[in-house]
Amino acid sequence: MFLPRSTLLGHVLRVHFDEAFVVDALKRNFPRPRIVVYNPGGRSENAIYDIECGGDPCLLVAIRYRPWPIKNLIVSLYGVPEAQVQAMIRKGPVIWPTK
Numbered sequence: 001m002f003l004p005r006s007t008l009l010g011h012v013l014r015v016h017f018d019e020a021f022v023v024d025a026l027k028r029n030f031p032r033p034r035i036v037v038y039n040p041g042g043r044s045e046n047a048i049y050d051i052e053c054g055g056d057p058c059l060l061v062a063i064r065y066r067p068w069p070i071k072n073l074i075v076s077l078y079g080v081p082e083a084q085v086q087a088m089i090r091k092g093p094v095i096w097p098t099k
Contacts, residue, residue: 022053026061026077034058036096037088044075045095046088053079060085 026049033047044062051059056079064073 022051022059022077025051026059033061033096035085035089035094037092038095039088039092042075046092048080048085048088053077055079056081058082058085 029049029051033049036045036047039046039062042062042064044064047061047063049059049061050057053059058080060076060078060080061074062076064075065071066073
């Protein structure tokens, strides 16, 4: 996975300032999301982690797949409340874990 410096500086630090402090926790936990849900509106996959962020109990990481040279691109990350996570699970198709 790749988090471009331009995304970190131009989007995450500008719009979601608290999330800049969870990048190291995300690096440690990246292979172990709680759930991954497809987001057709954003044309991305949203990985949800149990990492507290900005007063919210969960961290949402939006991932888009691009062709070469960068295949997996983190486009945003921000804290979300548990109620929003449950709504996403009910609404979108769950990609991981598979049943």
